[in-house]
Amino acid sequence: MKKLAYYLNPVTRLGIRKYSFLFPLLFNISLCIVSEVYAYGIAKNPNSVGSYIIFLNVFSIIYFSFRDGIRGGVIAVAVTIFYYFYIIHTRGYTGVQWDTAFETTLILAALYLLLGGTIGWLKQRIDMLIGTETQARHLAEEGKIRLQTILDQLPVGVLLADVQEKKLEGNKQIEKILGKPIRGNLNRSPDYKSPYAYAFEKALSPKEWPIVRALVKGEIVNSEEIEFIRNDKKHLHLRVNAAPIRNKSNAILAAVSTIYDITQEKELEHRKDDFVNMASHELKTPITSMKLYIDLLKKRMTDVDERSEKIVDSIQKQTERLHELVNDLLDVSRIQTGKLHFRKEEFILNTLIGETIDVLQETTKNQQIIFTGKDTIFVYADRFRVYQVITNLLTNAIKYSPSGSNIIVHIQKMEGKIVVSVADKGIGIDPTQRTKIFERLYQVTDPKEKTFPGLGMGLYISKEIVKRHRGNIWVEGEKGKGSTFYFSLPTKKIH
Numbered sequence: 001m002k003k004l005a006y007y008l009n010p011v012t013r014l015g016i017r018k019y020s021f022l023f024p025l026l027f028n029i030s031l032c033i034v035s036e037v038y039a040y041g042i043a044k045n046p047n048s049v050g051s052y053i054i055f056l057n058v059f060s061i062i063y064f065s066f067r068d069g070i071r072g073g074v075i076a077v078a079v080t081i082f083y084y085f086y087i088i089h090t091r092g093y094t095g096v097q098w099d100t101a102f103e104t105t106l107i108l109a110a111l112y113l114l115l116g117g118t119i120g121w122l123k124q125r126i127d128m129l130i131g132t133e134t135q136a137r138h139l140a141e142e143g144k145i146r147l148q149t150i151l152d153q154l155p156v157g158v159l160l161a162d163v164q165e166k167k168l169e170g171n172k173q174i175e176k177i178l179g180k181p182i183r184g185n186l187n188r189s190p191d192y193k194s195p196y197a198y199a200f201e202k203a204l205s206p207k208e209w210p211i212v213r214a215l216v217k218g219e220i221v222n223s224e225e226i227e228f229i230r231n232d233k234k235h236l237h238l239r240v241n242a243a244p245i246r247n248k249s250n251a252i253l254a255a256v257s258t259i260y261d262i263t264q265e266k267e268l269e270h271r272k273d274d275f276v277n278m279a280s281h282e283l284k285t286p287i288t289s290m291k292l293y294i295d296l297l298k299k300r301m302t303d304v305d306e307r308s309e310k311i312v313d314s315i316q317k318q319t320e321r322l323h324e325l326v327n328d329l330l331d332v333s334r335i336q337t338g339k340l341h342f343r344k345e346e347f348i349l350n351t352l353i354g355e356t357i358d359v360l361q362e363t364t365k366n367q368q369i370i371f372t373g374k375d376t377i378f379v380y381a382d383r384f385r386v387y388q389v390i391t392n393l394l395t396n397a398i399k400y401s402p403s404g405s406n407i408i409v410h411i412q413k414m415e416g417k418i419v420v421s422v423a424d425k426g427i428g429i430d431p432t433q434r435t436k437i438f439e440r441l442y443q444v445t446d447p448k449e450k451t452f453p454g455l456g457m458g459l460y461i462s463k464e465i466v467k468r469h470r471g472n473i474w475v476e477g478e479k480g481k482g483s484t485f486y487f488s489l490p491t492k493k494i495h
């Protein structure tokens with residue numbers, strides 16, 4: 001029954017471009033035969049056909065052109081007109097009567113063709129539009145499935161917030177990381193300022209996630225680390241990126257976020273830091289004793305040959321170097337664990353710089369360190385830690401510049417702060433490395449610079465010291481033309 005209704009109802013066939021040939025042909029021929037049987041058999045008046053047949057034919061043309069397009073309409077018209085000629089022929093018309101009937105049939109043929117053709121053409125256009133739309137929908141659905149499969153295969157968590165579809169979705173990995181299915185409706189927000197925060201809070205946690213900022217403010221978030229406590233109480237460390245997706249007129253349509261679970265990495269790093277901390281503590285005690293014994297040995301060395309004296313001096317220098325390295329390692333792990341403490345006081349900075357230069361000038365005969373600061377400048381800082389920063393900048397300037405070049409140290413007083421600069425004429429730093437060199441254990445990986453000894457801790461420690469004094473540290477200069485390092489410190493106590 002359903003099949004029959006589908007076959008006969010032209011509306012259910014909209015969008016299907018399968019047009020029948022036999023059905024309209026047989027139906028219209030049958031209509032003519034029934035009409036003839038009625039006229040001759042039932043009405044017993046061959047001329048009674050004209051009164052109702054036009055009505056039936058018009059209906060049939062409309063029906064078939066709407067059901068089977070131009071083809072259906074043309075078949076219905078052809079059979080009808082053929083039948084009209086058959087009537088003219090069989091009813092014995094002559095003279096004017098024949099002429100009128102013939103002309104009327106021709107006019108009707110033109111009108112029927114126009115009717116059937118127009119409806120048929122419209123029907124075919126509708127079918128085409130529906131077909132294209134269905135195809136596009138299928139394609140979009142297929143694309144979605146494909147994208148979802150790709151996303152599910154990724155080893156990284158992906159979140160997608162779609163403003164148009166008002167949906168928050170995630171891939172398999174994000175559900176594994178966060179331990180719950182991520183699905184939200186972006187519609188449910190009672191909060192005007194951050195319209196989507198509510199949905200995210202429900203789905204994720206009570207924190208403004210980078211994806212919310214990307215969606216609401218259009219922010220691009222790069223490698224932000226956030227902590228997340230899962231329902232099973234596991235503490236996670238996540239590295240999150242997020243970006244808005246905009247249309248051509250720059251309106252935000254959606255936002256996408258990738259989330260890496262770096263908990264294991266963090267734990268490993270933690271264990272490594274613990275190990276470095278322990279190892280440097282363990283190393284510090286024997287090195288301090290070694291230093292003391294070497295001092296003692298030097299004092300007791302009278303009447304020894306020059307060669308032995310040189311050997312002991314060299315041992316002393318190397319032990320000093322070892323001592324500095326262990327101290328740096330300890331400082332790095334203090335920074336990592338938040339245990340780098342300061343004893344701040346007011347002191348004259350240029351005196352400290354002058355003294356440090358005197359000590360370091362001793363270590364290099366070929367380079368001249370020139371200090372231009374003469375005015376007395378007070379700063380409020382940890383004297384030893386500031387000494388450490390100046391020493392680090394100066395030893396680097398000595399290490400990374402050729403012999404015979406000068407190193408210039410300058411102090412500039414500004415409102416509420418002073419800026420110290422250390423300029424050298426050495427190998428310089430590429431602009432892309434200017435911020436990286438202040439990162440922990442970072443060293444420029446230029447094969448030509450491999451020859452310089454070091455571990456990449458000095459600038460990291462200096463940066464932390466300056467930062468904790470609410471100052472700044474930065475570098476200027478060009479590769480091959482030398483560099484100038486700057487750091488600033490407050491002149492007054494800041495609470």
Ligand code: ADP
Nearest residue numbers: 396397400428437443444454455456457458459
């Ligand atoms: P280290 O000198 O022990 O390698 P630092 O943290 O002091 O570590 O410096 C990090 C990196 O910055 C160095 O490896 C070097 O490549 C670069 N650098 C530091 N100071 C200078 C300088 N004055 N000129 C050129 N490069 C420098």
